[in-house]
Amino acid sequence: MTVQSEQIERQSGIAMWRQIADAIRAGLAGPLVDADGKLPPEKVLAERFGVNRHTVRAAIRALAHEGVVQSHQGRGTFVRRKRRLTYPIGQRTRFSQGLEGQAANRSTELLAHGREQAPADIARALDIETGTGVVRLESVGLADGVPVSRATYWFDAERFGTIADVFARSGSVTRALAQLGVTDYVRAWTRIEARHGAVDDLDHLRLSPGAIVLVTEAVNADMDGRPVQYSLTRFAADRVSLQVGGD
Amino acid sequence: MTVQSEQIERQSGIAMWRQIADAIRAGLAGPLVDADGKLPPEKVLAERFGVNRHTVRAAIRALAHEGVVQSHQGRGTFVRRKRRLTYPIGQRTRFSQGLEGQAANRSTELLAHGREQAPADIARALDIETGTGVVRLESVGLADGVPVSRATYWFDAERFGTIADVFARSGSVTRALAQLGVTDYVRAWTRIEARHGAVDDLDHLRLSPGAIVLVTEAVNADMDGRPVQYSLTRFAADRVSLQVGGD
DNA sequence: TCTGGTTGTCTATAACAATAGATAAATTGG
DNA sequence: CCAATTTATCTATTGTTATAGACAACCAGA
Known part of the structure; x- marks a missing residue:
């Protein structure tokens, strides 16, 4: 499926951390993650989505709670499941x-x-x-x-x-x-x-x-x-x- | 399709007015609206969803912007399209x-x-x-x-x-x-x-x-x-x- | 072992969402 | 016309979301 570069919107009634979580989840199969299943660092994600690092962290926290990704201090955040x-x-x-x-x-x-x-x-x-x-x-x-x-x-x-x-x-x-x-x-x-x-x-x-x-x-x-x-x-x-x- | 009484949740990253808008939109075909396509008054909706009337109004404003419903002062709020x-x-x-x-x-x-x-x-x-x-x-x-x-x-x-x-x-x-x-x-x-x-x-x-x-x-x-x-x-x-x- | 890169935690502030109450304006039905 | 019902608008307050910056903790590789 063709990748759609999902944008996020402010003041939409959907918290930005949630929109970012959805976007990351949708992009897990794409070029967002490298071969090892490692996500870009929070700082990079924050720049890419145009938000503060804390907002990205809230998104990752939600995804980790869902069991989709797992973070390790000092190493990075990794995808647990990929294939649909x-x-x-x-x-x-x-x-x-x-x-x-x-x-x-x-x-x-x-x-x-x-x-x-x-x-x-x-x-x-x-x-x-x-x-x-x-x-x-x-x-x-x-x-x-x-x-x-x-x-x-x-x-x-x-x-x-x-x-x-x-x-x-x-x-x-x-x-x-x-x-x-x-x-x-x-x-x-x-x-x-x-x-x-x-x-x-x-x-x-x-x-x-x-x-x-x-x-x-x-x-x-x-x-x-x-x-x-x-x-x-x-x-x-x-x-x-x-x-x-x-x- | 069986109606699912959609609940709304606080602190979910989705603003309550948005959740309510989604719930109303999903329930348009159901018992929420009467035969004339009239929605219950804002006060009743607010009670049903357990929120303030202003929050319901925000939801209706969004639906009106979408063209799904139309409000008339003194008369009520009416569905414009019903069938899926x-x-x-x-x-x-x-x-x-x-x-x-x-x-x-x-x-x-x-x-x-x-x-x-x-x-x-x-x-x-x-x-x-x-x-x-x-x-x-x-x-x-x-x-x-x-x-x-x-x-x-x-x-x-x-x-x-x-x-x-x-x-x-x-x-x-x-x-x-x-x-x-x-x-x-x-x-x-x-x-x-x-x-x-x-x-x-x-x-x-x-x-x-x-x-x-x-x-x-x-x-x-x-x-x-x-x-x-x-x-x-x-x-x-x-x-x-x-x-x-x-x- | 040191260095750079990364996630984790803390404090503070600004913007937005939700609540509360009051009152105005329009419509309908008696 | 009047009264009840309903949406529209206003002010004020509180809680949640997002931003900003700083620093600690941990890991991997040189």
């Missing part, structure tokens, strides 16, 4: 398989689950009546120990009432559905939006306030075309890109 | 056709064009040698007079050296390509990211600083599979959603 994960979206979209080869360890963690009555939009997506019982799962997807996605899944309670237990044991939606009789499924549609992360999401994704999340809203259907699962997934926008088609 | 455009992404992705039925007037405006030598990433996408001459077009896409996308296109100069003129006259990539012998093309792949808008983009999209842009990086290929066009499109994230498959 590319997450394919298509007919056969699955979380773990999509990241094969990009991350050594991939896992999904179940945060919570419960039953509720389907609100109108979810009922429509699952092609059931509004108010029908649905199971909701809340999960976090990790790649190499770093959280990349925060998903909420809904299933028809009548068909998949026990999926929470199965999911908790197997740690995978695909495997859980397989055990409940859905041996194969395809992605019916995916809608993609972007917004600032909600507090809960930022928390689980270890992002700082103001960070962007890519939101995918999707429905998976079984081979008969019946909707099986409705999901709302929030990706840490600076850790992933979504790809439709290609390679 | 859904932009389909698939094999036959085209800008104007995808928005048919969603906006009465759709147009594309050519901002600038020029020739340059292809950098490595663009050359790879177009399957040509690095340094080969390419034509670059800069454009803005509008729906009902509101800018929704800011695109940069690259074409192989050898095949499409005159495309800037043709595009300027026809106002459409599809028609311009047709006149240059590419009667049909398909979307080879699309990659989607989200980030804070660069200054230039915010300017053309009439967004305020800190706004989010959805970035699609895509390649269109002719029916022989030869890449025809590489594009980098920035959508105003609060005005569009991207949809893959479905309806």
